[in-house]
Amino acid sequence: MISIKEVAKQTGVTVRTLRHYDQIGLLKPLGKTDGGHRLYGEEEIKKLQGIQFLKTLRFSLADIKELLDEGERDWYKELQNQLNYCIQEKQKLEKMESMLRGLMNEFTIEGKNDLAHIHQLIRMYEDHSNQRERFLQERFSEKEQELLDLLPNMNNGDADTLEWVSLLAQTKKHRNKGVAAVQVQSIIRRMLEKENETYGEDSDFAEKVWEVRKSQEDSEKAGFYPIEEDLIQFIEEATEYFLKGGRQ
Structure with missing residues (x-):
């Protein structure tokens, strides 16, 4: 078993975050020292890596907890839902990028951005x-x-x-x-x-x-x-x- 500070050092997850995960029941330590310091084993480190990965996929901590707690949960469906969410967000960002390019090009032509034109473009x-x-x-x-x-x-x-x-x-x-x-x-x-x-x-x-x-x-x-x-x-x-x- 290794200490919470060593886990933080190895994974880049802060001690504060690890304590929060413990408090909400997302990642419990394997045990504690006589002085009350959290200790983690190999399985906890693997679970932490899984949590970090799911966070990069934009899952919320609540969703991650449910996914990890329920072994029979339909992972494919959850990943599909998250993919759909990412596609929608990508479309929104592409639309924003398109509008921003339009406004930048308008500024090149006009030397300014007219509020009426902005509304018209939208x-x-x-x-x-x-x-x-x-x-x-x-x-x-x-x-x-x-x-x-x-x-x-x-x-x-x-x-x-x-x-x-x-x-x-x-x-x-x-x-x-x-x-x-x-x-x-x-x-x-x-x-x-x-x-x-x-x-x-x-x-x-x-x-x-x-x-x-x-x-x-x-x-x-x-x-x-x-x-x-x-x-x-x-x-x-x-x-x-x-x-x-x-x-x-």
Whole structure:
């Protein structure tokens, strides 16, 4: 038998925690010294290791006690329940990660996070998944819906999305210089290049996406990141100027 201090040293579990386990009946010591100090044997150490393992799987101490006390308990079912819990928590974290990326990208474009936009993003990614699916099915063919997956997603951190975020941020920065400004025309050129890189010669699809983008209502239904109408109009005017070869 070894002392409680030695158990703590070997396992990394604090003396205070071991005393608590004893008090709640989770892990009783094998015996005590004449001075009242707890002593533990090999079986208690193995049980402690089991407790530590189950804790890493996010079982509560109460559940661990029941699992260890009831030898006939359905372990497979308990592990399945815990796996389901972990999957749900993972989905929540992924959703939070997605929203945080969206807010960070919005900050890159806007230079701030607007509270109204935050609420709009939350509604968009929590409540409108079915509505979005129906809307996209109505507006786009089955083949075109496959292309929709190639659209930049503000809640992702992939290179393409980050470049689109950067291009939008630069557009906002330079739009006061007018559509003919060198900086603006350079941005438009890159936007058109990226559009071609993504969709190739499918200009009809690109036009459909742009028509949806120009409508604030349709953009929200489609789950697109909200862009102000005046910025959309500016991009459209700057694109028209570019396609005309720099002639008004």
